[in-house]
Amino acid sequence: MARTQVAIIGAGPSGLLLSQLLHLNGIDSVVLERQSREYVAGRIRAGVLEHGTVELLLEARLGERMLRERLVHDGVALGFSGRSLRIDLHALTGRSVSVYGQTEVTKDLIDARIAAGAKLVYEASDVAIEGFDTSHPKVRYRHEGRTHELDCDFIAGCDGYHGVCRQTVPPGAMRNFERIYPFGWLGILADVPPVSHELIYSNHARGFALCSMRSPTRSRYYVQCGLDEKVEAWPDERFWDELKLRLPEEVAASMVTGPSIEKSIAPLRSFVVEPLRFGQLFLVGDAAHIVPPTGAKGLNLAAADVRVLYRGLVDFYRTGSARALERYSEICLRRIWKAVRFSWWFTSIMHKFSDDPFAHRLQLAELDYLSGSTAALTSLAENYVGLPFEAAS
Numbered sequence: 482m483a484r485t486q487v488a489i490i491g492a493g494p495s496g497l498l499l500s501q502l503l504h505l506n507g508i509d510s511v512v513l514e515r516q517s518r519e520y521v522a523g524r525i526r527a528g529v530l531e532h533g534t535v536e537l538l539l540e541a542r543l544g545e546r547m548l549r550e551r552l553v554h555d556g557v558a559l560g561f562s563g564r565s566l567r568i569d570l571h572a573l574t575g576r577s578v579s580v581y582g583q584t585e586v587t588k589d590l591i592d593a594r595i596a597a598g599a600k601l602v603y604e605a606s607d608v609a610i611e612g613f614d615t616s617h618p619k620v621r622y623r624h625e626g627r628t629h630e631l632d633c634d635f636i637a638g639c640d641g642y643h644g645v646c647r648q649t650v651p652p653g654a655m656r657n658f659e660r661i662y663p664f665g666w667l668g669i670l671a672d673v674p675p676v677s678h679e680l681i682y683s684n685h686a687r688g689f690a691l692c693s694m695r696s697p698t699r700s701r702y703y704v705q706c707g708l709d710e711k712v713e714a715w716p717d718e719r720f721w722d723e724l725k726l727r728l729p730e731e732v733a734a735s736m737v738t739g740p741s742i743e744k745s746i747a748p749l750r751s752f753v754v755e756p757l758r759f760g761q762l763f764l765v766g767d768a769a770h771i772v773p774p775t776g777a778k779g780l781n782l783a784a785a786d787v788r789v790l791y792r793g794l795v796d797f798y799r800t801g802s803a804r805a806l807e808r809y810s811e812i813c814l815r816r817i818w819k820a821v822r823f824s825w826w827f828t829s830i831m832h833k834f835s836d837d838p839f840a841h842r843l844q845l846a847e848l849d850y851l852s853g854s855t856a857a858l859t860s861l862a863e864n865y866v867g868l869p870f871e872a873a874s
């Protein structure tokens with residue numbers, strides 16, 4: 482039977498980054514992924530990296546292309562009441578954020594893992610975890626028509642919201658917290674120059690809109706849409722028209738449009754499971770928590786979990802002490818809940834929840850308050866760029 486120190490389920494950013502950091506510290510892992518490599522590498526998701534995530538990617542020796550190609554943003558804009566409020570993140574916090582897509586992060590991680598001869602199994606089906614409440618956990622899976630068994634010391638459940646790891650935990654051993662929002666985001670990717678060199682989050686009576694980007698020649702735009710909407714009902718022309726209607730006029734006037742190269746709808750959800758550790762099983766990233774994308778926190782939170790877990794594992798294998806691992810849940814959950822709160826708050830002031838004019842007036846009052854208060858702006862800015870990491874011991 483095959484054996485490894487850490488069995489990692491899922492080759493999204495969490496699983497790949499964890500295996501890379503463990504490898505650099507002499508710890509062996511096997512990564513099992515349900516999808517094909519092409520499928521994982523092609524998913525369009527997050528775009529904004531906090532300073533701390535960039536530092537962690539550098540620690541994982543992945544930084545070269547990222548440092549060359551990322552766009553450093555010192556500010557971000559909020560659109561409302563026909564105007565645009567620029568928030569100077571750098572002046573308020575001393576920090577910036579980086580625009581570097583999850584697709585690129587994943588590509589860099591896959592390249593680094595393969596160059597290091599990693600054990601990465603794509604298209605592993607029927608993954609099942611066993612005995613994680615004993616000191617001899619085991620993973621079973623099927624690959625290329627055969628059943629395999631993998632013995633390990635620890636299992637890292639990096640398999641996303643729909644993954645198998647969380648689902649294997651007995652319901653009585655965990656508590657779920659969830660909020661479903663009554664809308665989704667319709668996003669497109671297009672090879673047109675971004676309308677602004679910084680992101681614009683726009684509150685509008687027709688619904689929220691976001692102008693983002695992947696490079697100086699590739700834009701990523703979103704509009705809030707109904708949960709029952711279908712991508713097919715949104716030909717490019719309708720998307721561009723709706724986007725422009727939801728932006729301050731001078732922004733809409735300079736918008737360059739073009740054919741979309743990707744178009745998809747994502748529902749918005751907040752979800753947290755407690756705790757994150759069950760014996761030798763650790764839940765990491767989207768397997769443990771989901772935030773609405775408004776705060777750009779999903780990928781960054783996943784990286785923060787990986788940071789705590791890999792350091793705990795390194796400590797364990799170097800010194801035999803499990804102290805840091807024992808604090809994994811507690812340390813991660815403190816950051817997670819703050820990100821859940823920020824993402825919920827930012828979502829609630831920027832989106833249209835109903836036709837209630839009272840609710841819209843309250844949002845505008847909050848945005849107006851922000852524009853006149855350095856204290857309120859600093860609170861937004863320090864959450865957006867990423868709260869400081871907490872020491873594990």
Ligand code: FAD
Binds near residue numbers: 491527639767768
């Ligand atoms: P994932 O990226 O979900 O990776 C989990 C991996 O596990 C997947 O590759 C999956 O195929 C694999 N897997 C699942 N089940 C199994 C199994 N049984 N066996 C083996 N492998 C399995 N965040 C932002 O900050 N901004 C955004 O704009 C944004 N947009 C998003 C849009 C969508 C549609 C989604 C789903 C998420 C978005 N996010 C966004 C969130 C961000 O992409 C995630 O937080 C991030 O991908 C988390 O990484 P992860 O590795 O924990 O999980």
Ligand code: PHB
Binds near residue numbers: 526701774777778
């Ligand atoms: C993106 O570029 O996809 C993006 C940026 C910021 C967000 C969400 C998504 O808050």
